[in-house]
Amino acid sequence: MKLPDLPGGRVLPVVTAPASVLSATGVEVDPTDPAIVQLAADLVATMRVSPGCVGLAAPQVGVGAQVFAVDVGGHPKAVTTHGTFVLCNAKVVEASRWKAGREGCMSVPDLTGDVRRAGRVVVEAIAPGTGEPVTITTDAFEARALQHEIDHCDGKLFLDRVAGAHAIYQRKVYL
Structure with a gap:
């Protein structure tokens, strides 16, 4: 999937839990709005x-909107990759092959957790800038990343999806 032409992006600070924006459902957006195109960048x-x-969702930079970016290319767990892309108002419309896997999050920097997610998903969304409908069918790690970012847009963290305290771990620090 080709990323639409976006303006130059600014590096924004990432908010961490328990920031209230992380637990609120993001609003649906007009993907052609210049402010949303800038947010995508x-x-x-x-x-x-x-x-x-x-992956990074708008709530993680303090914006309560249903917009997120994903790029699993280069990650050792990636099997399928669609490159770098940004989606607006995304919804999972099909999900199958459920299994648990370890997740981390920039908004929960000290913890990881085991989360059960679909290993294959079909996601429908709208591309920023063009407003064109987008359908992504993917699997494995990219499917997990999409679900994780959609959860952020719905006001959920991976901690909301773990089976219990036994499935939460201190993040390892590599020196």
Whole structure:
């Protein structure tokens, strides 16, 4: 999937839990609104300078909107990748092959957790800038990343999806 032409992105600060924007449902957006196109560029720019980051949603930069960026390319767990893309108002319309996997999040920097997610998804959304409908069918790690970012837009963190305290871990720090 080709990323539409976006303006230069600004690197924005990432908010962390328990910031209230992370637990509120983001509003649906007009993907052709210049402010949303700028937000899309900002999400990509912020994601690219954040080591290990494969996705970033608007609520994570303090904006209660249903917009997120994803790029799992280059990640060792990636099987399928559609490159760098930004989606607005995304919804999972099909999900199958459920399994647990470890997740982390820039908004919960000290923890990881085991989360059960679909290993194959079909997501419908709208592209920023063009307003064109987009359908992404993907699997494995990219499917997990999409669900994680859609959850952010719905006011959920991965911690809301873990089976319990036994499935939450202190993040390992590599020196």
